[in-house]
Amino acid sequence: MLGVELRRLREQRGYTLADAARVIRASTSKVSRLERGQNPVKYRDLNDLAVFYGVSREERAHLDQLHQQVGNEDLLQRFNDVTPAFFKRLIGLERAAQQITVFEPRVVPGLLQTEEYARALVRLIEIDRSERDIELLVRLRLERQLMLDGESPHLVALIYEKALYQAYGPGSMMAEQMRHLRDTAKAGKVAVRILPKQLIPLPTPIFHLTFPDGQHQELAYVEHANSANYITQKAELDRTRKQLLTMHGSVYGREDSVTALEHAVDYWERVAAEEQPG
Numbered sequence: 001m002l003g004v005e006l007r008r009l010r011e012q013r014g015y016t017l018a019d020a021a022r023v024i025r026a027s028t029s030k031v032s033r034l035e036r037g038q039n040p041v042k043y044r045d046l047n048d049l050a051v052f053y054g055v056s057r058e059e060r061a062h063l064d065q066l067h068q069q070v071g072n073e074d075l076l077q078r079f080n081d082v083t084p085a086f087f088k089r090l091i092g093l094e095r096a097a098q099q100i101t102v103f104e105p106r107v108v109p110g111l112l113q114t115e116e117y118a119r120a121l122v123r124l125i126e127i128d129r130s131e132r133d134i135e136l137l138v139r140l141r142l143e144r145q146l147m148l149d150g151e152s153p154h155l156v157a158l159i160y161e162k163a164l165y166q167a168y169g170p171g172s173m174m175a176e177q178m179r180h181l182r183d184t185a186k187a188g189k190v191a192v193r194i195l196p197k198q199l200i201p202l203p204t205p206i207f208h209l210t211f212p213d214g215q216h217q218e219l220a221y222v223e224h225a226n227s228a229n230y231i232t233q234k235a236e237l238d239r240t241r242k243q244l245l246t247m248h249g250s251v252y253g254r255e256d257s258v259t260a261l262e263h264a265v266d267y268w269e270r271v272a273a274e275e276q277p278g
Contacts (some may be wrong), residue, residue: 002066006036006046009053022054043067047136057115059272064143082236083140086228090207091144091219097153098211101244105160105201107168108177110141111148111186111190112157118142120169148190152212153191158247161197164264171271178268182261185254193251201247208244 010020017028024031024045033039046067050060083091094100102109107121118141122134129137148155158179167174185192195201207221220240221233231237252260 002041002046003035003037003039005063006041006049009049009055009059010035013053015053017111017112020052022050023048030089030176043069043139044136048138051132051135064139083137089230089260090228091221092207093211094144094207094249095147095154096211098212099152099154099156099210101156101158101206101208101248103158103160103195103202103206103244103247104163105205106163106166108159108163108181109157111145111155112181112190114143114173114180115142117168120173122209124168153209156248157190157192158244158251159192160195162202163201163262163265164194164246164261167271171268171273171275175265175272176260178264184232185258185261188254189225191254192257192261193248193254194257195247195251199250202243207246208240267275 010017017031020031021028022201026045030039034041034045055063074077100111102111107113108117111139113121115138119134120136122129122137122141126137127136147153154238164178164181181192184190188259205223207223208218209221210218218237218241222229222231222240251257
């Protein structure tokens with residue numbers, strides 16, 4: 001099905017096998033085999049073809065779903081060459097976690113970001129990356145979110161209220177992100193809780209993971225600009241857990257968090273309306 005879809009997109013846009021072959025630096029016979037389902041499609045090739053064909057957001061989501069179902073490559077394999085070494089461990093661990101608690105003082109957590117919001121952040125942070133690498137990093141963030149569709153891990157997101165009003169792009173993009181957060185909070189599968197803006201938060205993002213297997217019962221991850229610390233020692237874990245519990249005791253409850261997100265939606269929708277020409 002993935003091969004058939006790639007062929008449909010190519011033919012629909014009037015490209016030849018030779019055109020596609022140049023994009024992925026391969027022979028026309030290899031592209032033909034990919035489209036007939038005789039060869040597995042590497043994710044980088046899929047990404048390059050999707051960008052070349054100019055697919056819509058819906059078409060891209062469909063391609064990613066098909067690729068994931070095929071199971072051609074592990075998540076880390078697909079994004080290995082654009083993923084910082086310090087982040088790879090977290091990706092491997094979070095899929096095995098029973099619960100993930102994340103605190104973010106400045107941005108919406110990556111596991112809850114919309115595509116355009118994620119793209120804006122990646123471009124801001126990864127200033128030396130090519131557009132191709134930026135798109136791969138955005139896809140990685142979106143694919144990580146798919147694990148939340150299962151029974152575990154359960155995600156608890158603590159977000160500082162001021163982060164809701166930090167502009168990382170136009171009002172329309174920010175409004176879309178806030179609507180996504182609000183709808184997620186309303187649905188209740190993910191616990192989204194807002195830390196009131198009058199409180200002073202911790203300055204750095206924190207991930208706290210607990211596991212069901214007893215092999216590694218818990219772990220904390222503190223992220224910095226270009227590095228991260230993995231906390232496994234009991235004394236440091238106790239301190240980090242207490243910091244999160246203290247913040248958790250200060251956040252708005254579910255209904256008040258939804259109200260805070262409604263206010264953010266209203267604010268950014270007004271900004272978006274004012275940005276419209278004329």
